[in-house]
Amino acid sequence: MPMLKDPSIKYRKFPSMNLPNRQWPSKSLDKAPRWLATDLRDGNQSLPDPMSVAEKELYFAKLVEIGYKEIEVAFPSASQIDFDFTRSVVAKAPDDVWVQVLSPCREELIRRTIESLKGAKKAIVHLYLATSECFRRIVFGMSEDESVQLAVRCTKLVRSLTKEDPSNAGTEWQYEFSPETFSDTSPEFVVRICEAVKNAWGPSEDNKIIFNLPATVEMSTPNVYADQIEYFCTNISERNKICVSVHPHNDRGCAVAASELAQLAGADRVEGCLFGNGERTGNVDLVTLALNLYTQGVSPNVDFSDIISVIKVVEQCNKIPVPDRAPYGGQLVVSAFSGSHQDAIKKGFNDREEIVKAATDSGEISTPDAVKWQLPYLPLDPKDIGRTYEAVIRVNSQSGKGGAAWIILTQLGLDLPRGLQIAFSKIVQREAEVVGRELKGSEIEALFRKEYISNGFVLKEYDIVRVDEQSRKFVGSVEFDGREIMLSGVGNGPISSFTDALSNGFGVKVEVWDYKEHAIGQGSNVRASTFIEIRVDGKEKRWGVGIHEDVVQASILSILSSFAAFL
Numbered sequence: 358m359p360m361l362k363d364p365s366i367k368y369r370k371f372p373s374m375n376l377p378n379r380q381w382p383s384k385s386l387d388k389a390p391r392w393l394a395t396d397l398r399d400g401n402q403s404l405p406d407p408m409s410v411a412e413k414e415l416y417f418a419k420l421v422e423i424g425y426k427e428i429e430v431a432f433p434s435a436s437q438i439d440f441d442f443t444r445s446v447v448a449k450a451p452d453d454v455w456v457q458v459l460s461p462c463r464e465e466l467i468r469r470t471i472e473s474l475k476g477a478k479k480a481i482v483h484l485y486l487a488t489s490e491c492f493r494r495i496v497f498g499m500s501e502d503e504s505v506q507l508a509v510r511c512t513k514l515v516r517s518l519t520k521e522d523p524s525n526a527g528t529e530w531q532y533e534f535s536p537e538t539f540s541d542t543s544p545e546f547v548v549r550i551c552e553a554v555k556n557a558w559g560p561s562e563d564n565k566i567i568f569n570l571p572a573t574v575e576m577s578t579p580n581v582y583a584d585q586i587e588y589f590c591t592n593i594s595e596r597n598k599i600c601v602s603v604h605p606h607n608d609r610g611c612a613v614a615a616s617e618l619a620q621l622a623g624a625d626r627v628e629g630c631l632f633g634n635g636e637r638t639g640n641v642d643l644v645t646l647a648l649n650l651y652t653q654g655v656s657p658n659v660d661f662s663d664i665i666s667v668i669k670v671v672e673q674c675n676k677i678p679v680p681d682r683a684p685y686g687g688q689l690v691v692s693a694f695s696g697s698h699q700d701a702i703k704k705g706f707n708d709r710e711e712i713v714k715a716a717t718d719s720g721e722i723s724t725p726d727a728v729k730w731q732l733p734y735l736p737l738d739p740k741d742i743g744r745t746y747e748a749v750i751r752v753n754s755q756s757g758k759g760g761a762a763w764i765i766l767t768q769l770g771l772d773l774p775r776g777l778q779i780a781f782s783k784i785v786q787r788e789a790e791v792v793g794r795e796l797k798g799s800e801i802e803a804l805f806r807k808e809y810i811s812n813g814f815v816l817k818e819y820d821i822v823r824v825d826e827q828s829r830k831f832v833g834s835v836e837f838d839g840r841e842i843m844l845s846g847v848g849n850g851p852i853s854s855f856t857d858a859l860s861n862g863f864g865v866k867v868e869v870w871d872y873k874e875h876a877i878g879q880g881s882n883v884r885a886s887t888f889i890e891i892r893v894d895g896k897e898k899r900w901g902v903g904i905h906e907d908v909v910q911a912s913i914l915s916i917l918s919s920f921a922a923f924l
């Protein structure tokens with residue numbers, strides 16, 4: 358039995374914190390944190406095939422374009438690639454971007470790390486040392502005191518090689534210390550070691566020390582992590598000289614929630630990777646965090662207007678696909694296949710169009726974006742991240758009438774009447790079942806044209822004349838199957854005179870059952886689209902569609918389309 362009936366004999370429950378006066382539950386997120394993108398370090402170190410220098414350059418440029426101002430670019434002491442890349446970034450980074458690098462608390466590696474930053478405009482040196490009992494015992498064999506001494510010694514070394522070294526005066530320095538495995542470390546010990554590191558570095562209000570408190574392994578529910586962060590924020594001294602950073606991993610799948618609650622608990626900065634790449638289950642996903650803020654009306658200070666190009670770079674450099682269901686970015690995220698979702702979304706877009714039009718006409722708004730977003734099933738306007746509305750509604754055998762109707766509306770500009778939607782939906786569903794897959798927009802359009810627009814008729818010369826107040830006469834001819842057929846009929850209007858003419862010409866009884874029309878386009882380009890449902894000799898009714906500059910001719914074409922199917 359691989360899984361235990363009673364897992365408590367093997368696994369410990371993570372203890373919750375006794376923090377009766379916790380404040381974070383009643384706070385809300387109303388501003389973006391400082392972001393640190395660690396794709397090129399934590400993300401890169403977890404890849405089966407780490408990035409080449411060219412890939413790192415491409416990725417770095419994308420992070421800058423998105424708007425990240427603090428980027429952890431490498432572990433320079435790890436490899437020549439990381440060292441060389443750091444050198445190239447130092448030479449090229451924009452003036453407002455902080456270049457961050459990581460090193461363990463080992464003297465020779467710290468020296469090499471700082472060497473890689475020579476000449477940087479803005480640099481953050483980041484040291485880490487695991488502080489949990491588990492790591493101190495198993496990995497280092499170190500007591501708490503020994504850990505504190507090592508952290509202090511290495512911090513002093515960084516200080517002497519950076520801000521105290523006159524040859525490095527041209528660089529603006531920040532220092533970050535991570536008590537690695539924070540999430541599993543006694544909160545009291547974290548405060549103790551960070552106090553000692555703070556004294557060794559000597560931060561100021563203008564040049565804060567960054568204490569990064571990682572959930573190196575996510576061990577608890579996010580509320581416990583938030584408690585740990587709040588405990589640190591309220592117990593560390595000189596909080597005004599400290600930037601509290603968080604670095605959640607996603608082992609329990611809660612990294613986004615953990616980051617958000619940690620910010621409520623006092624964190625000022627968040628470290629993560631685009632689309633959550635990183636060790637094991639990944640670092641927290643920076644895209645989700647940013648767009649979670651955005652969809653609450655809070656500017657994230659980073660720009661995902663062109664999410665498709667971001668995904669392209671991430672996939673190319675990581676060589677790992679971004680899942681189709683990744684929050685916000687995944688390519689299926691703004692797509693609805695199922696009938697009731699499509700119906701609601703289609704109604705939502707119609708509703709929004711009406712509200713926007715009314716508000717624009719009344720001069721209330723100058724841009725459609727000033728109307729608050731409220732659309733069933735879509736928390737984010739897909740166009741804000743560069744997705745098109747065409748991608749929103751997709752059609753397979755689970756789709757209802759709204760899906761195909763939306764495709765026809767967006768591709769042909771035809772707003773199908775309800776009856777025609779229902780009829781067309783059956784045809785689309787049958788086809789989707791036959792091919793056993795999603796139908797592309799072009800396939801749906803082709804089905805529609807074949808069913809409702811094309812017909813074997815050529816309409817030749819015709820005339821509709823007024824006989825008297827109540828009646829009109831249709832006289833003309835059509836070509837069908839290589840034959841010319843003369844048509845003549847009388848009715849109380851153009852449509853009934855034409856159906857009478859068809860009935861006479863083909864020896865059948867044509868009845869009009871339903872009629873709808875609307876204009877397509879505007880100004881001199883306006884055309885009429887006419888939807889007419891007819892019945893011939895009492896058989897099953899059929900819809901036809903006609904499009905023409907002249908509304909009467911559009912009706913005639915529409916009737917011919919459906920009539921052809923009865924022959």
Ligand SMILES: CC(=O)SCCNC(=O)CCNC(=O)[C@H](O)C(C)(C)COP(=O)(O)OP(=O)(O)OC[C@H]1O[C@@H](n2cnc3c(N)ncnc32)[C@H](O)[C@@H]1OP(=O)(O)O
Pocket residue numbers: 399402432434435436460461462463466485486487496497537573
């Ligand atoms: C949570 C994180 O993501 S931490 C960042 C992890 N990233 C990486 O490790 C990527 C780059 N790393 C490397 O290239 C290599 O590990 C190097 C260059 C840093 C070191 O290589 P090596 O000297 O061969 O050591 P190795 O890889 O075996 O590392 C383990 C050693 O580092 C020690 N160590 C681990 N973390 C730390 C730390 N934060 N500070 C000081 N020493 C540390 C271990 O105790 C162990 O020491 P030991 O050999 O005396 O037992």
Ligand SMILES: CC(C)C(=O)C(=O)O
Pocket residue numbers: 399459485535537538569571572573574604606
């Ligand atoms: C180095 C630290 C911040 C880290 O990557 C982690 O704890 O996950």
